[in-house]
Amino acid sequence: MIELKDYSYDREQMVEQQIVKRGIKDKRVIEAMKKVPRHLFIDKVYQHQAYKDYPLPVGKGQTISQPYMVAVMTELLELKPEHTVLEVGTGSGYQTAILALLCAKVYTIERIAGLKEKAVQRLNRLGFRNIGFMVGDGSLGWPQFAPYDRIIVTAGAPKIPDALIKQLADNGRLVIPVGTEFYQTLNLVEKYKGRIYRKELFECTFVPLLGKEGWHKD
Ligand code: SAM
Numbered sequence: 001m002i003e004l005k006d007y008s009y010d011r012e013q014m015v016e017q018q019i020v021k022r023g024i025k026d027k028r029v030i031e032a033m034k035k036v037p038r039h040l041f042i043d044k045v046y047q048h049q050a051y052k053d054y055p056l057p058v059g060k061g062q063t064i065s066q067p068y069m070v071a072v073m074t075e076l077l078e079l080k081p082e083h084t085v086l087e088v089g090t091g092s093g094y095q096t097a098i099l100a101l102l103c104a105k106v107y108t109i110e111r112i113a114g115l116k117e118k119a120v121q122r123l124n125r126l127g128f129r130n131i132g133f134m135v136g137d138g139s140l141g142w143p144q145f146a147p148y149d150r151i152i153v154t155a156g157a158p159k160i161p162d163a164l165i166k167q168l169a170d171n172g173r174l175v176i177p178v179g180t181e182f183y184q185t186l187n188l189v190e191k192y193k194g195r196i197y198r199k200e201l202f203e204c205t206f207v208p209l210l211g212k213e214g215w216h217k218d
Contacts, residue, residue, distance in 0.1 A: 007039045010051040014038075018053050019071045026075045032101040033071055038064075041092040041122055060112050062207055064092040065154060069204065076175045076188055076201075077150045079103045084145065086167065088138030088209070089154035093119030096131060099152070106131045107145050109138035111210060139211035141167040148172065156184040156206035161213035165189065165196060177206045181215055 015034050024030060039050035041064060046056045055063040065073075074095070079085070083103040090096055090110035096119065099106045110116040113135045120133050134142060138153070139161045146167035153164070153176040160176055168174050172191045177184035186201045208215045 007037065007051065011038065014051040014053075014067055018068050022068055024068075024071045024075055026078075028079070028102055029071055029074045029098070032074070032098045033067065035101065036094065036097045037126075038067065038094055040126070041094040041097070041119075058092045058115065059118075060115060062091055062112065062115060064094050065206070070095050070098060073152055073154070073175050073186070074098055074102070076186075077152060077173055079150060083149040085150045085152065086142055086145075086148040086164075087152050087154065088141075088164070090116055090119045090133065091154060093123050095152070095154055097123060097126065097128060100128050100131050103150070104130060107134070107142050107148070108132070109134045109136055109142055111135065111137060137211035137214075139163065139209055139213035143167060150174070151176075153177070153209060154206065155209035155214070156181065156204075157209040157214050159213075160187065160189060160198070163213055165191070170194065177204050181208045 039047045042050045042056055055066045058064050079102040084105045085099050085103050087096055087108040090108040096108045116133055116135050141163040147169035148167055149169050149172055151164050151168055151174040156177045168191050170191055174189040176187050178187045179185050183205050186204050188199045190197045210217050
C-alpha cells in the first residue's frame with residue numbers, strides 16, 4: 001500500500017518548536033529545513049518519528065542527526081550561494097540536501113557504500129543536481145576538489161584531521177565534533193590569512209568518525 005501521509009504540518013511544527021524557538025536565526029537555514037522532506041530520508045518503520053526531536057537509526061549502526069543539530073551546524077557554516085562545501089559523513093543524505101539548497105556545490109563522503117547508494121537515490125529522486133558523492137575515508141578529505149569554502153563533519157573525531165585543515169580555503173569555516181567515541185564538543189575552526197582559529201562551542205554526541213585521521217576500528 002502506498003503511504004500518502006502528508007508531513008508538511010509536522011515539518012512546520014518541527015521548524016517552529018525545535019529550530020526557531022531554540023534560537024536559530026538564519027532565514028535561509030530555516031527555509032531549507034521547511035522545504036526538505038526529512039521523512040523521505042528515513043526507513044518506513046521510523047518514518048512517523050521523522051520530525052521528532054532526536055536522531056534516528058538509518059541502518060548499519062548509523063544515525064540521521066537530530067533536526068536541531070543539523071540546523072545549528074548549518075547556521076555555523078554561514079553559507080553563501082556561491083560556496084563549495086565538503087561534507088564528511090553522508091549518512092541518510094538529509095544534511096546533504098540542506099547544504100545543497102544553500103550553496104553552489106556539495107561534495108559528500110560516506111565510508112559505508114550501502115548508505116551512500118541510498119542517499120544518491122533519494123537526492124536524485126528529489127531533483128538535486130549539485131552534489132558529488134564518494135565512498136571512502138572522509139577523515140582524509142577529498143583533495144581533488146579542494147580548497148573548500150566550508151567543511152562539515154557529522155561524526156565524532158578524536159582530533160581535527162590535518163587533511164581537512166589543509167583542504168579548507170582561506171576565510172573558510174569547518175564545523176566538527178571532537179572528543180571521545182561517546183561524547184564530543186562541537187568545534188568551529190576558521191582559517192584567516194593562513195592562520196587557524198578554533199572555538200569549542202557545546203557538548204554533543206555523534207557516532208565515531210572512523211578512519212586514518214579518525215578512530216581506528218576495522
Ligand atoms: N549527516 C547525516 C544525515 O543527515 O543523515 C548523519 C551522519 S551520521 C551521524 C555519521 C556518518 O558518518 C555515518 O553514516 C558514518 O558511516 C559516517 N562516517 C564515519 N566515519 C567516516 C569517515 N571516515 N568517512 C566518511 N564517513 C564516515
